[in-house]
Amino acid sequence: MPVAVIPFKQKNPKTRLSCVLSQSEREEFAKAMMLDVVATVKDAMCRPVILGTEPFESDDLVQVAMPEKGLSDALNEYLSCALDSVLIIMADIPLADEASVRRVIATQSDLSIVPGRGGGTNVIFIRDPAKFRVDYYGGSFAKHMKIAADAGLSVEVIDSFRLHTDIDEKEDLPELLIHGKGKSRAYLEEKGFTLISDKGRTVVERKQ
Amino acid sequence: MPVAVIPFKQKNPKTRLSCVLSQSEREEFAKAMMLDVVATVKDAMCRPVILGTEPFESDDLVQVAMPEKGLSDALNEYLSCALDSVLIIMADIPLADEASVRRVIATQSDLSIVPGRGGGTNVIFIRDPAKFRVDYYGGSFAKHMKIAADAGLSVEVIDSFRLHTDIDEKEDLPELLIHGKGKSRAYLEEKGFTLISDKGRTVVERKQ
Numbered sequence: 001m002p003v004a005v006i007p008f009k010q011k012n013p014k015t016r017l018s019c020v021l022s023q024s025e026r027e028e029f030a031k032a033m034m035l036d037v038v039a040t041v042k043d044a045m046c047r048p049v050i051l052g053t054e055p056f057e058s059d060d061l062v063q064v065a066m067p068e069k070g071l072s073d074a075l076n077e078y079l080s081c082a083l084d085s086v087l088i089i090m091a092d093i094p095l096a097d098e099a100s101v102r103r104v105i106a107t108q109s110d111l112s113i114v115p116g117r118g119g120g121t122n123v124i125f126i127r128d129p130a131k132f133r134v135d136y137y138g139g140s141f142a143k144h145m146k147i148a149a150d151a152g153l154s155v156e157v158i159d160s161f162r163l164h165t166d167i168d169e170k171e172d173l174p175e176l177l178i179h180g181k182g183k184s185r186a187y188l189e190e191k192g193f194t195l196i197s198d199k200g201r202t203v204v205e206r207k208q
Numbered sequence: 209m210p211v212a213v214i215p216f217k218q219k220n221p222k223t224r225l226s227c228v229l230s231q232s233e234r235e236e237f238a239k240a241m242m243l244d245v246v247a248t249v250k251d252a253m254c255r256p257v258i259l260g261t262e263p264f265e266s267d268d269l270v271q272v273a274m275p276e277k278g279l280s281d282a283l284n285e286y287l288s289c290a291l292d293s294v295l296i297i298m299a300d301i302p303l304a305d306e307a308s309v310r311r312v313i314a315t316q317s318d319l320s321i322v323p324g325r326g327g328g329t330n331v332i333f334i335r336d337p338a339k340f341r342v343d344y345y346g347g348s349f350a351k352h353m354k355i356a357a358d359a360g361l362s363v364e365v366i367d368s369f370r371l372h373t374d375i376d377e378k379e380d381l382p383e384l385l386i387h388g389k390g391k392s393r394a395y396l397e398e399k400g401f402t403l404i405s406d407k408g409r410t411v412v413e414r415k416q
Contacts, residue, residue: 016408100367115369118409119386139405141386159308161323161372168409171379178327178349197347200224201326201376 002105002125004046004087005078007071008034010054014092016169020206021191029187031056033167034091036182044101046087051075072136082129089123090116094176094184095162096123103158110153114163115141117172123163173204210313210333212254212295213286215279216242218262222300224377228414229399237395239264241375242299244390252309254295259286280344290337297331298324302384302392303370304331311366318361322371323349325380331371381412 012023013030021029038048038061050063051074066074079086087105089096093116104112104125111132116122119139126132131151135143148155165175167184176185177195192207220231221238229237246256246269257270259282264271274282287294295313297304301324312320312333319340324330329348334340339359343351356363373383375392384393385403400415 097367115387118382118411119403119405120409137407139386139403139410159305159370160367161369162367164369164372174326178347179323195327195347197327199345201328202347203326 002046002085002087003082004041004048004089005075006034006037006041006048006050006089006091007066007075008050008052008091010052010056014168020170020173020193020204025191029184030091032182032184032187033094036094036180036184037089037091037096039182040096040098040101041087041089043098044105046101046105051078072134075136076133079126079129079132079134084129085125085127086129087123087125088134090166092166092168093122093163094167094182095165095179097162097181100158100160100162103160104163107156107158109156111148112156112158113141113144113148114158114160116166117164117168120166122166123158170204174202177204178202210254210293210295211290212249212256212297213283214242214245214249214256214258214297214299215274215283216258216260216299218260218264222376228378228381228401228412233399237392238299240390240392240395241302244302244388244392245297245299245304247390248304248306248309249295249297251306252313254309254313259283280342283344284341287334287337287340287342292337293333293335294337295331295333296342298374300374300376301330301371302375302390303373303387305370305389308366308368308370311368312371315364315366317364319356320364320366321349321352321356322366322368324374325372325376328374330374331366378412382410385412386410 014026017026041048050061051066052063053066055063104123107125110127112125114123119141121140121144167176174195177188193204195202196205222234225234249256257272259272259274261274312331315333318335320333322331327347327349329352375384382403385396401412403410404413
C-alpha cells in the first residue's frame with residue numbers, strides 16, 4: 001500500500017490566479033483541490049500524507065511539516081527513509097481520479113511519471129524510494145527522466161490528461177468546470193464561475 | 209479496420225499562432241502536424257482519409273473535398289454513408305501516438321471520445337457511424353456526450369494527455385517540444401524554437 005505524499009502550500013498559494021480570486025479565496029480553493037486529491041488517492045488505496053508549509057486543522061489527515069529548505073530537499077529526505085513505495089502527487093490536480101492513479105501505481109517499471117502542463121512533474125510513483133531523488137521546478141519532467149536513466153531505473157510515462165492538468169492559471173479553470181467532480185469544482189461554482197463557449201476554446205467568467 | 213477521417217485546413221490555418229509564425233509557416237506547420245497524425249493512425253492500423261478544404265500534392269493520401277457547408281455537415285454526410293467504423297481525429301494533435309490511438313479504437317463502448325483542451329473534441333471513435341452525428345465548435349465535448357446519451361449509445365472517455373493536447377496557441381508549443389517526436393516538432397526546431405525553463409511552466413522562445 002503506497003504512501004501518497006502531497007506537498008501543500010497553505011498560505012498565499014496559486015498567485016497566478018490572483019486575477020480572479022482573492023488571497024483568502026485562493027487559500028480555500030487550494031485546500032479544496034488538495035482535499036479532492038486526498039479523496040482520490042484514498043479511493044486508489046494509497047495512504048495520504050500532507051507535506052505542508054503550515055499545519056491546518058484536520059481530524060484525520062497525517063501532516064508532516066515541510067522544512068525551510070524547500071520542496072525537493074524535503075521530499076528527498078522523506079524518500080531516503082521511506083519503507084514503502086511512494087507516490088508523490090501534486091495538490092493542484094483535482095481532475096485526478098481513481099482510475100488514473102491506479103494506472104500510475106500499477107506500473108511494472110521501477111518508476112512511473114506523469115508530466116504536468118509546461119514540462120513539470122505532476123505525479124511520480126517510486127517503487128524503491130531509496131534509489132531515486134527528485135528535483136522539482138524548471139522543467140522537472142526532463143530532469144526526472146534523466147535522474148532515472150542515470151540511476152538505471154526503468155520508467156513508464158503515464159498518458160493521462162486528468163493527471164497532466166495542473167490548475168495554475170485562469171486558462172486552466174475551464175478544465176475543472178468541464179471535467180471536475182469534487183469540492184474544488186463546487187467551490188468555483190459557488191464563487192460564480194461559469195463556462196462561456198464560442199467558436200474557440202471554452203473560457204470562464206466570474207459572476208458575482 | 210477503421211477509417212480515420214482527418215479534417216484539414218490547408219490555407220491560413222492556426223491563426224492564433226500568428227504571433228510567432230507567418231502565414232506560409234503556419235501552413236507548413238499545420239501540414240507537418242497533419243502528417244504526424246497520419247503516420248500515427250497508420251501505425252494504429254487505421255486507414256487515413258483527409259477531409260480537406262483544398263487539395264494538396266500527395267502521392268499516397270486519400271483526399272476528400274470538404275464542401276462549403278462546413279465541418280460538422282461534411283462529417284455527418286460522411287458518417288451517414290460510412291460502411292466501417294470511423295475514427296475522427298483532429299490534424300492538430302501531433303502528440304498522438306500509436307498507443308493512445310489504440311486505446312481509443314479498443315473501446316468496448318459504442319463510442320469513445322477524447323476531450324480537447326478547452327472543451328473541444330479531439331478524437332471520436334464511432335463503431336456504427338449511422339447512429340451518431342457530430343456537432344463541432346463551441347464546447348463540442350459536452351454536446352457530443354449529450355448526443356450520444358440521447359441516442360442511447362454507451363460512451364467511454366479516454367484519458368490521454370497526448371490526444372487532449374491540441375496545438376492552437378503559443379502556450380501549447382512547449383508540449384510539442386517536450387513530448388513530440390515527429391515532423392512538426394522538427395519543424396519548430398528548424399524554425400528556431402527552443403524551450404526556456406525558470407520556476408514556472410516552461411515556455412518557448414524563437415531565435416532566428
